[in-house]
Amino acid sequence: MDQFDIIVIGxxxxxxxxxxxxxxxxxxxxCLLEAGGSNDTIRVKTPGFMPFIPEASNWRFExxxxxxxxxxxxxxxxGRGLGGSSAINAMVYIRGNRFDYDQWAALGxxxxxxxxxxxxxxxxxxxxxxxxxxxxxxGPLNVMDQRWPNPGSKAFVASAAALQLGANPDFNGAxxxxxxxxxxxxxxxERWSAARAYLTPRPNLTIRTGALVERLVIEEGRxxxxxxxxxxxxxxxxxxxxxxxxxxxxxxxxxxxxxGIGPAAHLSGQGIPVALHREAVGSDLQxxxxxxxxxxxxxRDFFGDSLAGTWRMAKAVIExxxxxxxxxxxxxxxxxxxxxxxxxxxxxxxxxxxxxAMLEDHGREKVKGHGFSIHACVLRPESRGTxxxxxxxxAAAPAIDPNFLDDPRDIAVLRxxxxxxxxxAEAPPLSDYKxxxxxxxxxxxxxxxxxxxxxxxxxxxxxxxxCRMGSDDFSVVDPTLKARGIDGLWIADAxxxxxLVSGNTNAPSIMIGERAADFVKAALA
Ligand SMILES: Cc1cc2nc3c(=O)[nH]c(=O)nc-3n(C[C@H](O)[C@H](O)[C@H](O)COP(=O)(O)OP(=O)(O)OC[C@H]3O[C@@H](n4cnc5c(N)ncnc54)[C@H](O)[C@@H]3O)c2cc1C
Numbered sequence: 001m002d003q004f005d006i007i008v009i010g011x012x013x014x015x016x017x018x019x020x021x022x023x024x025x026x027x028x029x030x031c032l033l034e035a036g037g038s039n040d041t042i043r044v045k046t047p048g049f050m051p052f053i054p055e056a057s058n059w060r061f062e063x064x065x066x067x068x069x070x071x072x073x074x075x076x077x078x079g080r081g082l083g084g085s086s087a088i089n090a091m092v093y094i095r096g097n098r099f100d101y102d103q104w105a106a107l108g109x110x111x112x113x114x115x116x117x118x119x120x121x122x123x124x125x126x127x128x129x130x131x132x133x134x135x136x137x138x139g140p141l142n143v144m145d146q147r148w149p150n151p152g153s154k155a156f157v158a159s160a161a162a163l164q165l166g167a168n169p170d171f172n173g174a175x176x177x178x179x180x181x182x183x184x185x186x187x188x189x190e191r192w193s194a195a196r197a198y199l200t201p202r203p204n205l206t207i208r209t210g211a212l213v214e215r216l217v218i219e220e221g222r223x224x225x226x227x228x229x230x231x232x233x234x235x236x237x238x239x240x241x242x243x244x245x246x247x248x249x250x251x252x253x254x255x256x257x258x259x260g261i262g263p264a265a266h267l268s269g270q271g272i273p274v275a276l277h278r279e280a281v282g283s284d285l286q287x288x289x290x291x292x293x294x295x296x297x298x299x300r301d302f303f304g305d306s307l308a309g310t311w312r313m314a315k316a317v318i319e320x321x322x323x324x325x326x327x328x329x330x331x332x333x334x335x336x337x338x339x340x341x342x343x344x345x346x347x348x349x350x351x352x353x354x355x356x357a358m359l360e361d362h363g364r365e366k367v368k369g370h371g372f373s374i375h376a377c378v379l380r381p382e383s384r385g386t387x388x389x390x391x392x393x394x395a396a397a398p399a400i401d402p403n404f405l406d407d408p409r410d411i412a413v414l415r416x417x418x419x420x421x422x423x424x425a426e427a428p429p430l431s432d433y434k435x436x437x438x439x440x441x442x443x444x445x446x447x448x449x450x451x452x453x454x455x456x457x458x459x460x461x462x463x464x465x466x467c468r469m470g471s472d473d474f475s476v477v478d479p480t481l482k483a484r485g486i487d488g489l490w491i492a493d494a495x496x497x498x499x500l501v502s503g504n505t506n507a508p509s510i511m512i513g514e515r516a517a518d519f520v521k522a523a524l525a
Contacts, residue, residue: 004031004206006520007226007239008246009213009255011036012084013194013506014493015246017124017513020140020198022244022520023205030204031237033211033228036081044087045190046320048313048328051363053088057081061250061397068383068405074458075362076400078248082209083193085248086506089461091184091191091331092353093143095121096501096508097176097338099347107498108471110479120511121172124197127183134173140197141510142187146334148326149181150356151301152372152433153334157181159430160337163423171338176502177348179337185506186331189324194510214394216243216259216489218275223488229394241524242488244516249463252495253282253387254398256467256476261486270392276485280476284468285385286500287402288351290377290460291414291453293421294358295435297371303330303357304370332357333375338502341416347502349379350417352424353460358438362458371435374425376417377460379502382407387466402459414457415449462505467495480519481512492516 008019011034023030039057043049063074079085098114105113122136128144131137160179161167168178185192199207210230217225217236225238245252256262260275262282267274300308312327320328332355338348353375358367385403390396405411422443425435439456441448467476475484477496483489494509501508 002031003238003240004029005239005241005524006030006244007237008032008244009226010034010084010245010247010251010493011082011195011199011207011209012079012246012248012493013086013509014513014516015244016083016194016198017510018244018246018492018516018520019205020200021514021517023202024200026202026204028204028241029206031206031208031239032199033213033226033237034082034207034209035212037209039081039083039087039193039195044083044193046328047091047186047191048316048320048330050088050090050332058088059397061400063400063402066402066404068403068454069457070454074402074404075364076250076459076463077362077461078250082195082199082207085461086185086193087191087195089506090333090353091186092333092336092504093172093183093185093507094503095172095511096503097347100499100501104498108475108479109469109498110471112469112479117511120514121507124507124510124514134170141185141194141507142192142197143183144186146181146184146331147189147329149334150327150330152356152430153181153354155429155433156335156354156372156374156424159424159427162427165337165339168337171503176338177340179335179352181334182331182336184331186329189320189329194506194513212394213247213255214258215255218259218486221487223486239488242490242520244520245489245491246493246513248493249285249466249495250387250398250400252491252493253466254389256281257389258392258394266388270389272392278476278485280468280474282387282466283384284465285387285400285402285463286381286383286465287385287404287463288377288379288460288500289381289383289404289410289414289457290375291418291457292359292373292375293418293425294360294373294438295371295425296358296369296438297433297435299433300370301356301433302370302372305366305368306370309370330356339417339420341413349413349502350420351377351379351503352421371438374421375460376414376421378410378413378417380500382409402463404457405454411450411453414453415446418449418453419443462494462500464494464497464500464505467491468498469496470498480523481516482519482523490516490520
């Protein structure tokens with residue numbers, strides 16, 4: 001039986017940050033348990049290989065049938081292996097809006113206002129543009145400008161400017177609104193996952209991959225270890241100081257429920273003895289519903305499936321192997337913007353991602369020819385869903401129900417977002433490519449547009465909220481990320497966000513991992 005001071009479950013964005021920080025002063029024996037592998041392969045590290053990431057690095061979940069999406073099953077990719085979702089994501093570096101964190105604080109997350117979290121974003125970050133009041137200069141997470149943005153991505157930004165939408169060279173600076181090229185979590189032209197940033201080899205940091213955590217070991221109201229499966233073998237690992245649960249927005253509530261912590265009636269229905277009734281475990285699921293408009297072009301500037309495209313990619317792979325430059329450094333979601341659908345919203349409520357390729361079904365369906373896509377997503381959705389156990393088998397996928405478009409306010413916002421995507425595509429210089437809309441409809445007709453949205457919209461991969469933080473008795477963790485009603489347990493990942501942030505969720509998850517390390521250190525001092 002192995003004995004540690006702290007066990008961190010999940011080597012993803014937050015778990016890597018937490019384990020790295022908890023082990024860096026050498027004073028604690030830290031064990032990081034990760035179900036997947038090391039992810040140390042060129043298919044993960046080369047940004048442009050994102051469509052070819054190994055299947056073993058992705059849980060490839062599906063949702064239950066979505067009423068709001070004509071009964072379709074949504075796709076929910078999640079990273080598996082060191083780096084977690086930061087090893088398969090689009091590398092866009094965005095923190096969200098000041099409003100989000102001030103709202104968290106107003107909801108009871110004392111100590112999580114924007115001014116409270118900014119030092120942790122800065123501490124995490126090494127921005128190659130240099131440090132300033134908003135950015136860090138010597139953190140482990142490398143952030144850089146894109147090495148080779150596609151000419152079409154620059155045209156997207158120029159088309160937005162032609163509509164007087166305003167340029168923004170730094171979405172993580174003083175103001176978020178506007179359009180520009182995203183900064184990326186890359187270093188020297190390679191993907192810079194949270195694992196590469198934080199998991200420095202150290203004698204006091206044990207990293208075990210291929211370790212599927214089945215449940216927490218709870219003794220007299222305290223988490224004292226974890227039961228884990230390595231291949232066919234089951235083991236119990238002990239943690240004298242406690243456990244940090246960082247298995248992500250689906251994995252963390254699943255492990256809690258398998259351990260008897262969650263909605264009592266649901267657990268009983270699964271035949272799991274109830275250790276702690278907590279209705280909020282697996283509840284409050286929020287995710288960014290997203291619609292991808294897509295256009296075909298004659299221009300081969302864009303990525304595409306053609307002889308010329310394949311030849312260009314082959315040369316680019318060689319260039320990248322030797323110099324780490326060229327089109328294989330693409331993050332695909334190269335350009336973007338934040339836009340308010342009305343003057344009275346507190347912050348942008350639509351985010352755009354411009355992709356210099358025609359996307360269909362999350363890139364899983366090959367599209368012949370060349371072209372581009374514009375994602376529009378609803379930044380602060382009102383719909384709420386759940387994660388529940390589909391089975392008491394820890395190796396089974398959980399039942400994920402984002403309940404997309406349940407609240408009519410979400411589709412009303414999305415409609416406006418999609419209409420603007422099309423206005424941008426029709427403005428010069430993007431219009432000079434003579435883009436041909438792949439799904440032409442009468443965009444001014446609400447019923448037609450709603451039908452198309454319900455037929456094609458899905459996630460842009462930002463599920464949160466399933467172990468919500470708060471100061472109320474019903475929240476899962478308190479504002480120091482400690483689980484309520486049970487000792488020796490902290491939760492640190494996207495699941496603790498009480499509200500979805502207005503942006504991508506990797507940097508916020510890393511910030512949460514950074515903070516968890518400080519809270520655990522303080523509690524154990
Ligand atoms: C395809 C895709 C594109 C994205 N693009 C972007 C982007 O461009 N920018 C951005 O900011 N965000 C992006 N995101 C979202 C962002 O990456 C995630 O929100 C963030 O990484 C979540 O961090 P986390 O720590 O909560 O969970 P994760 O990083 O998902 O980590 C959870 C870890 O726990 C492990 N785990 C789960 N269950 C168990 C178990 N039972 N036992 C052991 N280990 C377990 C998992 O294997 C995983 O490694 C994207 C996500 C995806 C999937």
